[in-house]
Amino acid sequence: MAIAMLRGVWHYRGFILGSVKREFQSKYGNAILGAAWTVLNPLAMILVYTVIFAQVMHSRLPGANDAPYAYSIYLCAGILTWGLFAEITGRAQTMFIDQANLLKKISFPRVCLPLIVVLNALMNFAIIFGLFVLFLIFSGNFPGWIFLAVLPVLALQIALAAGIGMVLGVLNVFFRDVGQFFSIFLQFWFWFTPIVYSASILPDAVRPLLAWNPMAPVIGAYQTILVSGQAPDWLAMTPALVLAIALCVLGMRLFRKRSGEMVDEL
Numbered sequence: 001m002a003i004a005m006l007r008g009v010w011h012y013r014g015f016i017l018g019s020v021k022r023e024f025q026s027k028y029g030n031a032i033l034g035a036a037w038t039v040l041n042p043l044a045m046i047l048v049y050t051v052i053f054a055q056v057m058h059s060r061l062p063g064a065n066d067a068p069y070a071y072s073i074y075l076c077a078g079i080l081t082w083g084l085f086a087e088i089t090g091r092a093q094t095m096f097i098d099q100a101n102l103l104k105k106i107s108f109p110r111v112c113l114p115l116i117v118v119l120n121a122l123m124n125f126a127i128i129f130g131l132f133v134l135f136l137i138f139s140g141n142f143p144g145w146i147f148l149a150v151l152p153v154l155a156l157q158i159a160l161a162a163g164i165g166m167v168l169g170v171l172n173v174f175f176r177d178v179g180q181f182f183s184i185f186l187q188f189w190f191w192f193t194p195i196v197y198s199a200s201i202l203p204d205a206v207r208p209l210l211a212w213n214p215m216a217p218v219i220g221a222y223q224t225i226l227v228s229g230q231a232p233d234w235l236a237m238t239p240a241l242v243l244a245i246a247l248c249v250l251g252m253r254l255f256r257k258r259s260g261e262m263v264d265e266l
Contacts, residue, residue: 092165166251
C-alpha cells in the first residue's frame with residue numbers, strides 16, 4: 001500500500017507542485033508589493049520579538065546568563081515552529097471540504113491533498129525561519145553544527161501535524177463542529193505548551209501534566225538547540241513519535257474506509 005501510494009504521488013507530482021505554486025501566487029498576486037510580503041511580514045514579527053522583548057522589556061531566561069537575545073530566540077523558536085504546526089493542522093481539517101469540487105470531478109490519489117497542505121505550510125515556514133536563521137548568524141547566536149538536529153525534530157513535528165490533520169479532515173466532513181472545536185482547543189494547547197514562558201516557572205503540581213502534551217518536548221527541542229546550542233532530549237520525544245505514527249496510520253485508514261461516503265457528504 002505504501003509503495004502504491006508513493007507511486008501515485010510521484011505520478012501526480014506535477015499536480016502537487018502546480019497546486020502549491022498556484023496557491024502561493026494567488027496569495028500575493030493582487031498585492032502591490034507582491035511576494036515581498038512573504039519577507040516583510042515575518043521580518044516585522046522577528047523585529048518585534050527581538051527589539052520589544054529583548055531591548056525594551058528586558059526579558060530574561062532562567063540560566064541564560066543574561067544573554068541579551070536569549071529570551072527573543074527562545075520565543076521565536078517556539079512561536080515560529082508552533083505556527084507551522086498550527087497552519088498544517090488548521091488547513092488540513094478543511095482540506096477535503098475546500099476541495100470538494102475537485103474530489104467529485106477528478107480522480108487522483110487523495111493523499112496528494114495533505115501533501116499539498118504540508119508543502120504550502122513548509123514554503124511559508126522556510127521563508128520566515130530562514131530570516132530567523134539569518135538573525136542568529138548576524139547576531140552571533142548561531143548554534144553551530146548542532147543546528148542540523150532541527151531537521152529530525154521538524155520531520156517529527158510535520159508527521160504529528162499531518163496525522164492530526166488527516167484525522168480531523170475526515171471527521172470534519174461528517175461533523176462540521178470538529179473544526180470549530182479544534183480551533184478553540186488549539187488556543188488552549190498553545191498556552192499549555194512552554195512557548196512564551198519556561199517550564200521551570202510552572203508550579204510543581206502542574207509541571208508533570210506537560211508529559212501529556214506531545215508538543216511540549218518538540219518545541220522544547222527547538223529551544224534547546226537554538227538557545228543553548230545543545231542536543232535535545234531525544235528520548236523525551238518518543239511518545240510524540242509513537243503518537244505521530246499512530247495518527248498517520250489512523251488518518252489513512254479512516255480516509256480509505258470513508259472515502260466513498262465523503263464524496264457523497266461533500
